[in-house]
Amino acid sequence: MADIARMAGVSISTVSRALAGNPLIPKPLRDQIVEIARTHGYVVNQSARSLRLRKTDTIGVIIPLAHETGQLISDPFFLEMVGRLADEITQRDYAVLLHKVVITQTGWLERIIQSHRADGLLLIGQSNQHQTLNAIAETYRPLVVWGAQLPEQKYCSVGSDNVAGGRLAVAHLAQAGRKRIAFLGATDAPEAAQRFDGYRQGLAEAGLPFDPDLVVRAHYTMEEAGRTVADFIAAGIPFDAIFAFSDVIALAAVSALIEAARSVPGDVAVVGFDDIVLARHSAPPLTTVRQDLAMGARTMVDLLFERMSGGPVRSALTPVELVARGSSL
Amino acid sequence: MADIARMAGVSISTVSRALAGNPLIPKPLRDQIVEIARTHGYVVNQSARSLRLRKTDTIGVIIPLAHETGQLISDPFFLEMVGRLADEITQRDYAVLLHKVVITQTGWLERIIQSHRADGLLLIGQSNQHQTLNAIAETYRPLVVWGAQLPEQKYCSVGSDNVAGGRLAVAHLAQAGRKRIAFLGATDAPEAAQRFDGYRQGLAEAGLPFDPDLVVRAHYTMEEAGRTVADFIAAGIPFDAIFAFSDVIALAAVSALIEAARSVPGDVAVVGFDDIVLARHSAPPLTTVRQDLAMGARTMVDLLFERMSGGPVRSALTPVELVARGSSL
DNA sequence: CTGAAAGCGCTAACAC
């Protein structure tokens, strides 16, 4: 910046002001300085600027890893979410800093906050960190979480209406005459718990009994879910439908079923959750509860910027929609 | 840091050294200081650290947009690449800064470099910026590009063996008895040009004539490619196979064909490129030229770190492999 | 082994 000042025959302050578009500097001079900087490829050093301004023009996007330290941000849902968030953030002229963190050690969030690398934080999935997040919310404001809305929640969250989604799925299957609908997925993580709630409500509304034997606990990766379903089939408990926590495990279930010579949807109808790109293109195409990630991402970023400028804690629930396809028809 | 120093009864310098694990400070004192910092949630301010050290511990990942300012990092290939790169970078304890840039205005790369927000840069796809990159390479070293290896290239690149891929695809189709194999995709961008080259070589090797009428120029989005293929079918030029630049447009082609009542692979066999997750799960499953993105990403990051520590310009070609599935069998 | 002090590059009072 000193060089540019010398070339323009002015002081450093003037260059700083000109480059910031400060109207105190007359327009012609400003333009001239900007031009000199441009031709010499000069750009303001962001580290120095951030230090001085206490502002980084960066939003941190955090992908929490429950424990699997073994790499791989490969889940299609996460990837799509990251893409959407990046779009929204870039559009507002902020940069995106990607954090992949293992949330088992305490202080993971404090460390990210205190490093001062971002002006605001977006967390994809609250996992089992509700307490941590509530504690943090007391002192750190610019944080928005994708996930379930929980009782006594002090932080900002955006998420789909998971309960409604579960009910929709079960209603759809019941309407198609299915009587023994299994639930496939975790039931402890907040979003999973809500979908499971919706499942139970849906059963009640359809006049179907709840059978604990039909609750199949499954990990969220395709491989593990596939094995779980294979075991479940082998156990011989009769069932004619599956409502899965996510499309990924729903697709794993479809594969396992076909492997075991059960037809989909003939013997077993399958409904997933998310509507990832794959769902539309699988064989058979997957019936699913669609989450509007574009809207979800936009809402998260909107809320974050509100928070960053001092707004109140507001949470949002985005609507879901049943998309009926071949796997249940 | 001053606070921590006061609490520990030492000077700021000592705290700085202790936190950096400097062995000059006796181990017990060091541990004590680290402990105080930890309990008080103190973390070094990265802006200040970066300014002082001229080092950010961050790698920038650049997603170049040819012109479509309209948002959306939605292409599965890009998304998967970003995920893999993020994995590799995080594993080396660097942060990931995502840049989505429109490369139409000159100086896009200089601006990113000069902003000093990253210690090294990874560019996904060289697009039509070969000259720009060559020029930059004269002065800026820590840059690795995913893409084709071009003559007189001064920068570091990592990419698949596109020519081999094209040849493999055509050989596979020719062996299956296909005579009129269309090429679907761009032919100007470097990677596309190489795949097209491979296509022509493959035809020659199979003793098949090259027919310019069978070169179908298509944009890389699913929607536009779908329309292009529909038009091509309507034009009535006979063909019995398609080799597509990417899986995304190959899948668009499959949809368009089925829409037009042509069976796949009966009437038309289709081969894609990339082996995105979707390829395995589509109906019919897509035959494709598989790129090993895990290896590609690892190689890019390895080469980048080599460059960052002053190594020579080295480029790498990663092998491809034909994965035969239902769309061509 | 530890502390004092300089300075990374920038912005914004505060003068003039």
Next chain:
DNA sequence: GTGTTAGCGCTTTCAG
């Protein structure tokens, strides 16, 4: 309008 100057929080020489 423009320049002088202090200082953002850190690391590291240099002195002790």
